[in-house]
Every structure is written in structure tokens, then in C-alpha cells.
Amino acid sequence: xxxxxxxxxxxxxxxxVVRASFCRIDAxxxxxxPIRGLGDDVWAWELEKHGFYSVKSAYKxxxxxxxxxxxxxxxxxx
Numbered sequence: 001x002x003x004x005x006x007x008x009x010x011x012x013x014x015x016x017v018v019r020a021s022f023c024r025i026d027a028x029x030x031x032x033x034p035i036r037g038l039g040d041d042v043w044a045w046e047l048e049k050h051g052f053y054s055v056k057s058a059y060k061x062x063x064x065x066x067x068x069x070x071x072x073x074x075x076x077x078x
Contacts, residue, residue: 011035 001021008014012035019027044051047061 006030007035 006014006018006021013031013033015031018030021027022030045053045057047057048054
């Protein structure tokens, strides 16, 4: 099931569909989640406060992953 199948034509959660598709606790959580509204999706880069991709933030991400990999290898050699 796709999220758009859980939203009514008015842009709100279709509560009947949500409750029929999920267990109570999950349905309650979904129904508490606000819907941004109708319209096109947008691309956003979560590693920047402004949401725009930057080479600097991509580099930081790759460097952090490299450090994690190096640390995991070091632990494995002990």
C-alpha cells in the first residue's frame, strides 16, 4: 500500500482505510501524523538545516562513514 492510498480526496487521512489496513496502535500513530497538504513533493537534504544539498555536507557524511568503518575494523582486530 502507498501513502497516497491512505489519503482522502480532501487531503486528510482516510480514517476508515487507515484503521482497516493497520493494527490499532499503528493506525493511531498514522492518524496523529500531520499531512503537509496536497501538492508536489520536494527534494530535501536532511544533513543541512536549509535542506539544500552541499558538497561540504556530503563530504562530512562520507568522512563519518569512513571513520565508522575504520573503527569497526580496529575493533575487529583486537
